[in-house]
Amino acid sequence: MRLLVTGGMGFIGSNFIRYVLEKHPDWEVVNLDKLGYGSNLANLKDIESDERYTFIKGDINDFELVKGLIKKVDAVVNWAAESHVDRSISNPHSFIESNTLGVYTLLEAVRKENPEVRLVHVSTDEVYGDILKGSFTEEDRLMPSSPYSATKAASDVLVLGWTRTYNLNASITRCTNNYGPYQFPEKLIPKTIIRASMGLKIPIYGTGQNVRDWLYVEDHVRAIEGVLLKGEPREVYNISAGEEKTNIEVVRTILRIMDRDESLMEFVEDRPGHDLRYSLDSWKITRDLKWRPRHSFEEGIEKTVKWYLENEWWWRPLVDEKVLHPTPWKLVW
Structure with a gap:
């Protein structure tokens, strides 16, 4: 091939x-x-x-x-x-x-x-x-x-x-939604890990109740x-993996793994048109192609946190205003 x-x-x-x-x-x-x-x-x-x-x-x-x-x-x-x-x-x-x-x-x-x-x-x-x-x-x-x-x-x-x-x-x-090594730092999970490691506030859009299925x-x-x-x-x-979590659940899980206090969480203005919940039925690929996820969210997120903490050399050059700004959609690129 x-x-x-x-x-x-x-x-x-x-x-x-x-x-x-x-x-x-x-x-x-x-x-x-x-x-x-x-x-x-x-x-x-x-x-x-x-x-x-x-x-x-x-x-x-x-x-x-x-x-x-x-x-x-x-x-x-x-x-x-x-x-x-x-x-x-x-x-x-x-x-x-x-x-x-x-x-x-x-x-x-x-x-x-x-x-x-x-x-x-x-x-x-x-x-x-x-x-x-x-x-x-x-x-x-x-x-x-x-x-x-x-x-x-x-x-x-x-x-x-x-x-x-x-x-x-x-x-x-x-x-x-995907997560894991090499994800660009402005996305929710790497952004949370990076900001928590730097002792910075973790911005959460709206009420944090938006639901995503994490793979x-x-x-x-x-x-x-x-x-x-x-x-x-x-x-x-x-x-899909069937691992539906609210954004605030995701952030709390990361803070717990990193042994950081939840006082780092900070609610900020929601972005326009923010979808409330995503959910996919993946029975077709399971039935026809015999695919199934192998990682639970707990296992995957622990591996992800560990990778980011051990690979600061990778993400440090990428940390800029989009990562540090609490409401990045307001920035005009």
Whole structure:
């Protein structure tokens, strides 16, 4: 297998590449990443000398570059995306460029250069919007609540349309919130760990009762591996762990593990359009691809806290105003 991974210098993409090279010694990986704000060369510093791995700095919107790469690979996993909701509120244009136009460029490159290539498009549970009771299945309507989720929903529809019209071999995955090593510091879990380690207040939006289903990143990349190898064209696969926690529960768990006082918690103004609860039904991927998460939230979060505390060299250069500001969506990038 010769695999093209887009956005592989980001949090989940880099975990996926590391997993693939360890699990499949006969695979080769080409990593295309423009090195935007969520990318970090340090994420894959330990494997850059691996002969099976090639890094190319480039944009998914560069049609000629992408077309040239597509003709040389057997499969593509598309992680490339702008992914932070707060940033999308302040600057939606860059999200349209990467998340929607970038996927259009990728699909056109596949269609014109190598329509037989296997494509897995990685999306998000946020395309469904929020749900107060029950869980979304793959058949539910899309009702995004933010510029970020709207651009991801648009890309999903493009993949489905191109797959039907041009008979592409593409599948879509929609996953709940990930956490684990190498996650960008402005996200809730790393931000909480970092600020607590520095003795700073932990900002919590609104009342802290927003609910997310948390999945350890290694379990997610195993799910993507399964979809890549056994998924069906034009099918959507939800990926979830059934570990629903309120934001305040997540913060309290981290403070307990770190032996820090809950007085560090600080409630701040909620962000616009903040979804109340996400919940996915992942029975389809469990039934069809035999995937299940291996990490409980308690186990995964303990491993994550330990990693951040032992790897300050990684996150210290990334700590900036977005990490330290209590309401980052108000900042204009």
